[in-house]
Amino acid sequence: MKTNNRSVEEVFSRFPSPDTNLIHKMINQELQHFNRKIIVLDDDPTGVQTVHGISVYTDWSVDSIDRGFQEDNSMFFILTNSRGFTAAETTKAHQEIAANIVEAAQRNNCEFTIISRGDSTLRGHYPLETEVLKDTVEAKSNIRFDGEILLPFFKEGGRFTIDNVHYVQYNTELVPAGETEFAKDRTFGYTKSHLGEWAEEKSNGQYKADQMTYISLESLRAMDIDLIEQQLLNVENFNKVIVNAVDYSDVQVFTIALIRAFNKGKHFMFRSAAALTKVMGGVSNKSLLTREEMMSDNTNHGGLVIIGSHVKKTTEQFEELKKSSVVEFVEFNVHLVLEPDQFDNELNRVVETTNKLILEGKNVAVYTKRERLDLGEDRKEDELKLSVKISDAVTSIVKRLEVRPAYIIAKGGITSSDIGTNGLEVKRATVAGQIRPGIPVWTTGDESKFPGISYVIFPGNVGTITDLREVVEMLSTK
Template sequence: MDVLSFDTLKHYPDADPQKVEALYQEALKKLNRKIVVLDDDPTGVQTVHDIFVYTSWDEETITKGFLDPHRIFFVLTNSRGFTSDYTRQVHEDIAVTLEKVSQKTGIDYILISRSDSTMRGHYPLETATLRAKIEENSPRHFDGEIMAPFFMEGGRYTLGNVHYVKEGQNLVPAGQTEFAKDKTFGYVSSNIGEYIEEKTKGEYRAEDTTFITLEELKSLDVEGITQKLLAVENFGKVVVNAISYADIKVFCAAFIAAVAQGKELMFRSAAAIPKILGGVSDVSLLTKNQLIEEGEQNGGIVLIGSHVNKTTQQFEALKNTQQPMEFIEFNQHLVLQENGLENEVERVIALADEKIRTGKNVVVYTRRDRFDLDSKDKDKQLEVSVRISDAVTSIIGKLEVKPRFIIAKGGITSSDVGTKALRVKKALVMGQIKPGIPVWMTGEDSKFPKMPYIIFPGNVGEIDTLKEIVDLLS
């Protein structure tokens, strides 16, 4: 499959923006459902603002989400860090609770399984489990599943049914990138229909997939797209081509029309769909004054766990900062030694506390040569990764000094920092500090209340983005 020039996107201009917006806004008025987003790591809020994210899924918490005045809420499952068995259990529990709360409150919902824009995650396990358990516990019947991995802020585009990742000025088929070589969630296919066939082991074939084309979206063929959606049955798969938010708005108009005619469709998507379906407006990027209290003297901390190439490049660029900075390597390769990780954690914490107290920013980073077990057992590999992640993120949980800011780099790392180290139960998504990089304001019950917590996905941003954020907040 060919690598494309990024300029290829110019051959697909958007329709009249005013017409697109009018279609979209009119459709939103007709969607009288709560949007529930199950997020497999904390980066799914990278397109929204002034929205709550919850880190548990008991009945009381889900009820709060349903009764919240916002159209949309997020539940952080962090399932990308779970084994397959635990992922299934969690999604069965969530499915039962969702239906119970929906029936109790009388509020209907749209379900979005938000996952990685490079299509890594427990697929099709999560959506198949949700479908089966919800249908078992209610009269609800899902006709189809919509796959929409477009995420402009991260350079993820779908055209010609192929998903691409922007690398420099090129669009690289996703199956040819480092993300597709993921030890746990790897894949071969870049054509999303073929990806679905690959991941479902032939249960859903590429030739049976319904594709929503760019031509249909750019020509504002809402009626034609709606008819395609109405024809989907038996949990059939729908792939949305998209290279702009205008495309997603047009698609959502058709989706809402199909829902109004009784169609029940679940999403497996990246972060663009929640923003548009949730009716979340655009806002400016966050500033230092919005995030750092005046007079704050302590240093901040950056925790780097991700090992994708982009993270390593961003880490190297950060070394060029002019800000006072202490770099502390965490040796995760000690995982196989008795008490190896525990002793390493204590060493790093002592040094980090000392430097933060003196006003110096601290960067704690895992060794850049990643540790992989010599085993083909994906769950065992994941378990070791989680042990390492637990050790790394425990550094934040054991800090004695409150930093001026916390930046966590990497999906699993940032989730564990939020839920385990900072003990966040509910957070307000303030917005983004850079495109695709969200900021939580921690709640009163967290380890560090009212702390700006920057969730920096491993595969997002330019090479200098991490340095720019640290410079901004220093």
């Protein structure tokens, strides 16, 4: 059934304004009684787009997870990059991660909660990842999960859940997620916008929409915490809990009830976007980062922008960036991946040109050929494997840099993950904050190729049309 678009103004005027001061006071009190380490598994690096001062580990060894448990912060992230994995690869990875979390938790005698942070436009290996996590944790501990929380609200990116339907904001309109370009993703496509129906569709009917629990905006705005808590206490058999939200206050009210349910013995798995992590981690608001905060080195070198994402918003932002006079553009013809020798020559050309321009003090935008490589409808796995080869080549541009750029910006989730882990060789980064709403910045660790560099992780599907150009120009103005 098709759901109509809705105007932002009409929807938001329907709900009474929350008492944000009271809610803030209540959530802070409740978080003091939530004595668990929160481990966020991020299927690409953009999940830190709401937090700051938080560690991101790029591997899931027991030692790394052990370090996370020993931090003072209540929360840490593990970057899985699993949105770029095959189903078999993500199954193996999540089995390892869950087993290592249980081992590290037992070492530290600490309870934990796992949040599987996925895309706010509903793409990714769902329900595979959370099912593997559930099965592995239950097999290796005495924990039994009662249910799974689905909360894809992400205000900074214009993703709202209203009347159980998930919407993506385009200017002044809210478009049902199932009717956007994201629903047509070749690997992770879907048809439903109603989150219960979406979960039923993705689980191939294992969970039925009419049997799920729905946390309404009406009860959240009425602050009917007892009712919401009771709804959560009634959840069993790993059934799904759909959380409506149009503002952080809705997530905060829900979290108050959630913590109370946890403290009465309930266990939940989570598939959420980035907003829930900020609330459950008790992360404060922070102003957008300034150029002075990000550019610690006095350098005459240029900066580097790498554009890999092909979603519509990235293409629009790229076209806007082309209007800038402070950037030199280098196209990488990745379609040559089908001709290995030509592909190697093309990569060498791009690397040499990029090094030369950065050394000359020029800002460089390397972009992959804008037309998608299409092998046909029945070859999705082959396309995914070729995309990995392309991503490896894009990553090697950074790996082979001989000069330190003034900054690095990566556009697109998988692109930014591969550049962070493989190109920059980051093992642990700290989230400095955001340069624009929903656009996070890492400060790289001492072990990385360029220690302490500001690395801007620019999601493919986030930001205004002018954001990319404005960010580049801000960082490039001395």
